[in-house]
Amino acid sequence: MSRRWDKSTHSTPLLIPPPDMANSKFEYVKDFEQSDPLLPSTWIVVRIDGRGFHKLSDHYAFQKPNDRRALDLMNAAAVEVMKDLPDLCIAYGVSDEYSFVFPPTCQLFERRNAKLVTTIVSTFTAYYIYLWPTYFPSTPLAPPYLPSFDGRAVIYPNTRILRDYMSWRQVDCHINNLYNTTFWTMVLQGGMTNTDAEQELKGTVSSDKNEILFKRFGINYNNEGEIYKKGSVLYRQYELVEPKATPSTEDEASVPEAKQSRSQQDKLKKLRRKAQVVVDHVDIIKDNFWARRPWILSGTPGKLPQN
Ligand SMILES: Nc1nc2c(ncn2[C@@H]2O[C@H](COP(=O)(O)OP(=O)(O)OP(=O)(O)O)[C@@H](O)[C@H]2O)c(=O)[nH]1
Ligand SMILES: [Mg+2]
Ligand SMILES: [Mg+2]
Numbered sequence: 001m002s003r004r005w006d007k008s009t010h011s012t013p014l015l016i017p018p019p020d021m022a023n024s025k026f027e028y029v030k031d032f033e034q035s036d037p038l039l040p041s042t043w044i045v046v047r048i049d050g051r052g053f054h055k056l057s058d059h060y061a062f063q064k065p066n067d068r069r070a071l072d073l074m075n076a077a078a079v080e081v082m083k084d085l086p087d088l089c090i091a092y093g094v095s096d097e098y099s100f101v102f103p104p105t106c107q108l109f110e111r112r113n114a115k116l117v118t119t120i121v122s123t124f125t126a127y128y129i130y131l132w133p134t135y136f137p138s139t140p141l142a143p144p145y146l147p148s149f150d151g152r153a154v155i156y157p158n159t160r161i162l163r164d165y166m167s168w169r170q171v172d173c174h175i176n177n178l179y180n181t182t183f184w185t186m187v188l189q190g191g192m193t194n195t196d197a198e199q200e201l202k203g204t205v206s207s208d209k210n211e212i213l214f215k216r217f218g219i220n221y222n223n224e225g226e227i228y229k230k231g232s233v234l235y236r237q238y239e240l241v242e243p244k245a246t247p248s249t250e251d252e253a254s255v256p257e258a259k260q261s262r263s264q265q266d267k268l269k270k271l272r273r274k275a276q277v278v279v280d281h282v283d284i285i286k287d288n289f290w291a292r293r294p295w296i297l298s299g300t301p302g303k304l305p306q307n
Helices: 027-032 053-059 068-084 113-135 159-188 194-201 206-217 226-230 262-274 287-292 294-298
Strands: 004-006 014-016 043-050 090-094 097-102 149-156 232-237 276-280
Touching: 043 113, 043 159, 068 090, 068 097, 068 113, 068 226, 068 232, 068 276, 090 159, 097 113, 097 159, 113 149, 149 159, 159 194, 159 206, 159 226, 226 232, 232 294, 287 294
Parallel strands: none
Antiparallel strands: 004 014, 043 097, 043 149, 090 097, 090 232, 232 276
């Protein structure tokens, strides 16, 4: 086989097949590739989760039940993902997981499932590892305990269900944190064995755990850190925009991006890219959070609500 090198467009020479090999008998293998676009006009949630973080957190001696450094590192990596992908409108993180949300109007990567998931997972992992020394300066990462994440995309057909999804994750955060806080207080402060603490907590409800914490250890669960009780919510904060500069009656962003003019799309993208990504630890189950920040669900970078 003769070799020809394309020097014109690539600094690294590329091997170009001779004409008789182009579109050759091998090219049929392309037909095995399946397209995987996610249903149009639906919310897309990409949820990633740390692989084997139970072992990894033990190995690097994360504090129990919560290690603030580990959570701050998760949040820092997620902020970089939000900055890298301006299409994302909100993200929610707890423990070793993060949910990243694309709006129904999103056309990024033609909404291809694998491309969206793998981009988020690898960007997040890259930043997690890159930023590790900032949060764990005296604990270097070393094989075989290297952090990795899995990911999946799920679509939700309307805003109510998307909000129910977000509420589900925050309720999970609350239930797990109350359990873990009580369990580790019984073990670390109460001197109980893991098995005894687990046994005693079996079948208990929230009020029982609150009572154990308060009566036995003088801990008021309400006073625990908001980051632990509520998880972390990331969204874009826009500078105050003059009312006439905001989109008019029909929200631009409610029109599918494919149907928006190029200049409208560019304008929105620019605003999203310039916006500051905020990390908050607040209730996202009640309406208040969303009502005060209408641009998150409408996709329209707008006016900050007046207090
Ligand atoms: N000590 C401590 N452990 C944490 C913290 N955050 C997460 N973890 C650990 O990470 C685990 C995350 O749970 P999972 O995602 O269900 O379990 P996993 O071990 O990652 O397993 P897979 O996700 O199935 O691979 C928790 O059970 C904890 O053991 C933390 O702040 N402190
Ligand atoms: Mg995990
Ligand atoms: Mg998890």
